[in-house]
Amino acid sequence: MVNGKVGVLTIGQSPRTDVTPSIQAILGNEIQIIERGGLDSLTEETLEEIAPELSSTTYISRLRNGKSVKIAKDKLLPLLQQELTALEEEADVIIMLCTGDFPTLTTTKPIIYPDKVLSHSLQAIQKNGNLGLIIPLEEQRESLIGKWKNLKMDIFVEVASPYEESDIKGAGEKLKKKGADVIVLDCMGYNEIQKQEVKQVFGGPVILPRTLTARIAAEYVL
Structure with a gap:
C-alpha cells in the first residue's frame, strides 16, 4: 500500500x-x-x-x-x-x-x-570550529566556500569526485590534518561507503547529504 x-x-x-x-x-x-x-x-x-x-x-x-x-x-x-x-x-x-x-x-x-538542510543543521549543532568540505570539482571551490561562509567557521576544502575514481579517504586525512571538526561531503553523489571511508580516517562527524x-x-x- x-x-x-x-x-x-x-x-x-x-x-x-x-x-x-x-x-x-x-x-x-x-x-x-x-x-x-x-x-x-x-x-x-x-x-x-x-x-x-x-x-x-x-x-x-x-x-x-x-x-x-x-x-x-x-x-x-x-x-x-x-x-x-x-x-x-x-x-x-x-x-x-x-x-x-x-x-x-x-x-x-x-x-x-x-543545501538549506545542511546549512541549518550545521548552524544548529556546530556553533564554531573548522568545517571540512569534500567537493567534486576544483572549479567549484570558490563558489562553495562562498556558500558556506554564513556559518562563520573556518573552511578547509579537498577535491575528490563521487563519480570518478578518486582518493576520498585521502581527502578525509588531509582535512583531519588541517584541523577540521566536522566534514560535509558536499554533493548528493557521495554514498554511504564513501562516508565510511572518510569516517575511518577522520574519526569525527561526517555529514552525508543524501x-x-x-x-x-x-x-x-x-
Whole structure:
C-alpha cells in the first residue's frame, strides 16, 4: 500500500539508481519515489548544449548510462523547471537531488533543498570550529566556500569526485590534518561507503547529504 509519493529531481538524468535506493531505504516501501531529471530530454548527441563555459557556475551529475557530466547552471535551469513542473503533478513533496542553490525555481509543492538542510543543521549543532568540505570539482571551490561562509567557521576544502575514481579517504586525512571538526561531503553523489571511508580516517562527524535529506523527507510524509 502506497502512503505517499516523494518526487526526486536530479540535475542529471533519471533514474538515479546510485542514489534513490538510499532514499527508499529511509522512506520505506510504503512511499513511492517518482524520478525526473533536468537532462532527461537530452541525448548523448545534444548534451553539448549544457556544457559549461569559463564564466559558468558548474555542477556535476550522473547520466542514466552511469557516466558523469559537467553542467552549466544557467543552461540547466530552464530544463530543470520544465521537469519540476511535471513532477509536482505527481508528488506530495519533492527532493532536489543537488546541494547547489536554486532560488529561481518555482513549484506549487513543498520542495526540500539539501543545501538549506545542511546549512541549518550545521548552524544548529556546530556553533564554531573548522568545517571540512569534500567537493567534486576544483572549479567549484570558490563558489562553495562562498556558500558556506554564513556559518562563520573556518573552511578547509579537498577535491575528490563521487563519480570518478578518486582518493576520498585521502581527502578525509588531509582535512583531519588541517584541523577540521566536522566534514560535509558536499554533493548528493557521495554514498554511504564513501562516508565510511572518510569516517575511518577522520574519526569525527561526517555529514552525508543524501541520507540527511531523506530523513527530513521521511518526517514530512510518514
